[in-house]
Amino acid sequence: MVMGLSTAYSPAGSRLVAPTPLAAGAAPRRRRRSSLRPLLATVRCSVDGAATVAAEAPASRKDCFGVFCTTYDLKAEDKTRSWKKLVSIAVSGAAGMISNHLLFKLASGEVFGQDQPIALKLLGSERSFQALEGVAMELEDSLYPLLREVSIGIDPYEVFEDVDWALLIGAKPRGPGMERAALLDINGQIFADQGKALNTVASPNVKVVVVGNPCNTNALICLKNAPRIPAKNFHALTRLDENRAKCQLALKAGVFYDKVSNMTIWGNHSTTQVPDFLNAKIDGRPVKEVIKDTKWLEEEFTMTVQKRGGVLIQKWGRSSAASTAVSIVDAIRSLVTPTPEGDWFSSGVYTTGNPYGIAEDIVFSMPCRSKGDGDYELASDVLMDDFLWERIKKSEAELLAEKKCVAHLTGEGNAFCDLPEDTMLPGEM
Amino acid sequence: MVMGLSTAYSPAGSRLVAPTPLAAGAAPRRRRRSSLRPLLATVRCSVDGAATVAAEAPASRKDCFGVFCTTYDLKAEDKTRSWKKLVSIAVSGAAGMISNHLLFKLASGEVFGQDQPIALKLLGSERSFQALEGVAMELEDSLYPLLREVSIGIDPYEVFEDVDWALLIGAKPRGPGMERAALLDINGQIFADQGKALNTVASPNVKVVVVGNPCNTNALICLKNAPRIPAKNFHALTRLDENRAKCQLALKAGVFYDKVSNMTIWGNHSTTQVPDFLNAKIDGRPVKEVIKDTKWLEEEFTMTVQKRGGVLIQKWGRSSAASTAVSIVDAIRSLVTPTPEGDWFSSGVYTTGNPYGIAEDIVFSMPCRSKGDGDYELASDVLMDDFLWERIKKSEAELLAEKKCVAHLTGEGNAFCDLPEDTMLPGEM
Numbered sequence: 001m002v003m004g005l006s007t008a009y010s011p012a013g014s015r016l017v018a019p020t021p022l023a024a025g026a027a028p029r030r031r032r033r034s035s036l037r038p039l040l041a042t043v044r045c046s047v048d049g050a051a052t053v054a055a056e057a058p059a060s061r062k063d064c065f066g067v068f069c070t071t072y073d074l075k076a077e078d079k080t081r082s083w084k085k086l087v088s089i090a091v092s093g094a095a096g097m098i099s100n101h102l103l104f105k106l107a108s109g110e111v112f113g114q115d116q117p118i119a120l121k122l123l124g125s126e127r128s129f130q131a132l133e134g135v136a137m138e139l140e141d142s143l144y145p146l147l148r149e150v151s152i153g154i155d156p157y158e159v160f161e162d163v164d165w166a167l168l169i170g171a172k173p174r175g176p177g178m179e180r181a182a183l184l185d186i187n188g189q190i191f192a193d194q195g196k197a198l199n200t201v202a203s204p205n206v207k208v209v210v211v212g213n214p215c216n217t218n219a220l221i222c223l224k225n226a227p228r229i230p231a232k233n234f235h236a237l238t239r240l241d242e243n244r245a246k247c248q249l250a251l252k253a254g255v256f257y258d259k260v261s262n263m264t265i266w267g268n269h270s271t272t273q274v275p276d277f278l279n280a281k282i283d284g285r286p287v288k289e290v291i292k293d294t295k296w297l298e299e300e301f302t303m304t305v306q307k308r309g310g311v312l313i314q315k316w317g318r319s320s321a322a323s324t325a326v327s328i329v330d331a332i333r334s335l336v337t338p339t340p341e342g343d344w345f346s347s348g349v350y351t352t353g354n355p356y357g358i359a360e361d362i363v364f365s366m367p368c369r370s371k372g373d374g375d376y377e378l379a380s381d382v383l384m385d386d387f388l389w390e391r392i393k394k395s396e397a398e399l400l401a402e403k404k405c406v407a408h409l410t411g412e413g414n415a416f417c418d419l420p421e422d423t424m425l426p427g428e429m
Numbered sequence: 430m431v432m433g434l435s436t437a438y439s440p441a442g443s444r445l446v447a448p449t450p451l452a453a454g455a456a457p458r459r460r461r462r463s464s465l466r467p468l469l470a471t472v473r474c475s476v477d478g479a480a481t482v483a484a485e486a487p488a489s490r491k492d493c494f495g496v497f498c499t500t501y502d503l504k505a506e507d508k509t510r511s512w513k514k515l516v517s518i519a520v521s522g523a524a525g526m527i528s529n530h531l532l533f534k535l536a537s538g539e540v541f542g543q544d545q546p547i548a549l550k551l552l553g554s555e556r557s558f559q560a561l562e563g564v565a566m567e568l569e570d571s572l573y574p575l576l577r578e579v580s581i582g583i584d585p586y587e588v589f590e591d592v593d594w595a596l597l598i599g600a601k602p603r604g605p606g607m608e609r610a611a612l613l614d615i616n617g618q619i620f621a622d623q624g625k626a627l628n629t630v631a632s633p634n635v636k637v638v639v640v641g642n643p644c645n646t647n648a649l650i651c652l653k654n655a656p657r658i659p660a661k662n663f664h665a666l667t668r669l670d671e672n673r674a675k676c677q678l679a680l681k682a683g684v685f686y687d688k689v690s691n692m693t694i695w696g697n698h699s700t701t702q703v704p705d706f707l708n709a710k711i712d713g714r715p716v717k718e719v720i721k722d723t724k725w726l727e728e729e730f731t732m733t734v735q736k737r738g739g740v741l742i743q744k745w746g747r748s749s750a751a752s753t754a755v756s757i758v759d760a761i762r763s764l765v766t767p768t769p770e771g772d773w774f775s776s777g778v779y780t781t782g783n784p785y786g787i788a789e790d791i792v793f794s795m796p797c798r799s800k801g802d803g804d805y806e807l808a809s810d811v812l813m814d815d816f817l818w819e820r821i822k823k824s825e826a827e828l829l830a831e832k833k834c835v836a837h838l839t840g841e842g843n844a845f846c847d848l849p850e851d852t853m854l855p856g857e858m
Binding site: 143 | 496529530533534537539559560562563564566568570571572577669672673675676679680685686687737740741743744745746749751752754755756759
């Protein structure tokens with residue numbers, strides 16, 4: 001007898017099983033939408049040529065992958081562990097380099113903790129489907145004990161079903177000669193579709209982290225297409241900028257980077273971004289008291305942070321997938337662990353109700369604090385001066401212009417696109 | 430006042446500092462060898478174009494990188510943390526894809542624990558030096574609190590100085606039409622040189638994990654060139670094979686992979702490797718009691734494990750860097766944490782004194798147990814039958830033939846190379 005096993009496995013080769021409760025306290029799964037809308041090419045359940053899929057597989061697990069197609073009753077399995085309810089995480093662009101780092105971090109437990117079982121739902125494209133299978137096979141071979149489910153698919157309505165987190169990394173890179181407005185339109189369309197899918201099938205309290213660029217405006221498009229989900233649940237990733245800014249301040253001050261706190265990135269994840277050295281602290285003291293070189297702070301610091309990605313591409317020959325994945329981990333951890341007393345973190349969030357006077361109804365990076373419950377509040381003890389405010393207004397103007405470019409995707413009428421200059425960060429996505 | 434800072438930083442731009450004690454209890458550093466042998470192009474300490482290096486830098490820290498060039502007195506820094514002595518880890522092939530996963534895992538604390546500060550010493554080549562800088566920059570931007578030192582270099586006599594661990598990943602891939610004997614010679618030369626360097630400058634109790642293929646024979650060459658270091662300290666990585674074998678048994682049995690234990694890979698990391706289903710257990714029971722399909726066990730199982738890497742390359746378009754890195758983490762963790770009662774893990778280790786009757790004086794994957802002190806003992810409660818033994822002898826014969834091919838590199842006379850067939854695993858390194 002094999003203990004703790006709750007599966008309809010048959011020795012003939014089928015690894016597809018009837019649905020059973022996954023974790024103690026798991027919510028009952030809604031019917032999947034396959035009866036309502038046609039599947040694309042979503043799913044497969046073979047590990048390699050030697051293993052094939054049984055035809056009579058029940059529909060509700062047909063997107064599982066390989067060894068993860070066996071269903072386990074975690075409660076029955078091991079009385080000594082207190083299993084938490086499974087957290088279900090969708091990752092788009094799952095066959096890409098950032099995801100190739102991120103997925104293994106999620107599976108290892110370093111993001112949600114060593115007592116948190118994980119389901120990973122990988123969203124790719126038809127073109128990348130074989131690579132998705134490769135990623136899923138490598139996840140199998142990694143034997144992560146917390147990774148209880150892996151599924152792969154190309155239809156967001158399938159992949160996002162019941163997810164607690166959606167990490168939206170996939171986006172089209174800008175081709176040679178492509179106007180920024182065209183990029184906004186193409187990627188905006190992706191995020192409009194994914195917003196609609198999240199609205200229809202995701203957990204109503206899903207947290208969404210948008211990484212694909214232009215991430216602020218993509219996040220705005222996404223949340224506008226998902227009215228059922230609180231707008232507060234959407235984030236645009238500016239954490240890599242924050243991390244880079246902390247590192248540069250540490251370098252300049254000759255201290256270890258863990259001495260830098262209260263680092264805000266304001267605004268757009270673009271060259272108008274504002275790394276805030278007025279509020280940042282080094283060893284608890286205002287940066288300007290520690291770094292006396294005002295010219296460096298006002299001119300070189302911001303430029304160095306912005307150009308970091310481009311310098312890395314020159315050095316490394318490709319974009320910074322590893323540190324981007326680390327910053328996504330940091331962004332999620334900042335929402336699921338309490339923010340250290342007095343500190344904050346940066347995230348691109350919906351501006352409505354912000355205390356700073358930033359225009360409402362855009363996604364703007366601002367200082368946030370969390371109790372560790374997945375939610376956040378904006379920091380209120382923030383200093384402002386003219387130098388900082390002028391730069392914030394410039395980034396705000398850019399985001400308002402981007403918003404007009406995508407009005408056709410947010411349900412706000414006809415788009416009018418007049419972007420003054422190109423402010424994309426070099427080489428990111 | 431900046432607290433806890435022990436650095437000779439000057440605001441003029443130098444980030445190079447006088448040597449200071451690194452961690453509580455850190456051993457005094459020996460003089461580096463730069464006065465004895467010429468440096469190649471080893472080291473640099475700039476983060477990007479904006480930062481330059483001071484000329485008057487003291488020699489003993491000149492291979493540090495960027496923010497890691499500031500030296501910290503960990504003991505003074507934070508009285509609430511009990512810092513362990515810094516663990517110094519060299520990684521060769523540091524600009525490659527496996528390392529791009531592995532370095533971030535080492536820095537995150539998931540390998541050596543959340544209370545263990547880490548120094549990473551990245552060994553690359555002249556050709557890859559810019560990419561090494563890129564990797565170091567991404568490590569900076571990741572703000573890992575445990576990562577206290579990063580240095581980069583291309584001279585193993587510099588990079589291996591005082592290291593506690595050497596993870597030897599870099600090796601030349603086989604070019605089109607290259608004979609296996611030629612590959613053994615080219616890569617063997619690399620590992621002979623690195624063995625000599627380890628012998629001269631590494632910690633006398635350094636643990637060495639050889640990943641670059643052919644890894645068993647490379648490990649043998651390496652240990653023969655490092656007589657000062659116990660031969661027992663050298664490992665050839667067969668953990669990815671072990672992990673894949675566990676996954677395939679779980680898949681076949683319809684159980685989660687954490688139910689599979691006592692999985693030995695015997696022999697060479699090649700197609701003669703022997704995944705051992707006689708001793709492996711599923712839920713504490715012999716595999717053969719759980720999986721009745723003997724034909725599958727005897728024929729398909731081993732083939733599937735061996736071919737996994739090749740299938741992955743087909744799917745994914747490149748070799749399995751992420752899961753290889755995971756398996757290196759597993760291999761190290763198996764040495765620094767106690768092996769669970771009754772279980773064991775596989776590692777390619779020096780055969781002298783083995784209880785199984787395997788030829789002495791080769792590196793052969795065998796079942797090991799550790800008390801978590803970095804050392805291991807061979808498992809003694811192992812079953813053997815004719816089927817298993819015949820396959821073990823075949824892999825042993827291959828390794829003895831490989832050994833003759835590299836006699837010129839191990840100090841055992843003239844090489845005589847007569848390899849009957851090509852048994853390289855497809856697509857691995």
